[in-house]
Amino acid sequence: MRRQDYHATLTLTLGLVASAATGYLREATLAFRLGAGRETDIYLIAVAVPEFFFIAVPVILGPAFIPLFAELRLRASEAVAWRFGLRVGRVLLVLLLAVTALIAVSAPIYLRWLA
DSSP: OHHHHHHHHHHHHHHHHHHHHHHHHHHHHHHHOOOHHHHHHHHHHHHHHHHHHHHHHHOOOOHHHHHHHHHHHHOOOHHHHHHHHHHHHHHHHHHHHHHHHHHHHHHHHHHHHHH
């Protein structure tokens, strides 16, 4: 692996650690300010649905995307691999925007059902 790869891995790892720490602080603040009750339940459900997608998408796509990107980088070139990565990123952006819009429009229905 190249030095840049180690730097990128370290950056990603630090981001994940920061994310976990701020998530813990969010939950501790929520518990302190709201306690247990209907408002807390509604908030947690409203947060859980989009959070599922932000957790599931990298877990599902990471093992599929990373080997393809690395293979393209080794066999073709760095430029070809990045073009592929940007194309995948654009498609994911459009899909996530569509799913987000669908979730936002249907929120009144599923939040009542989940709560």
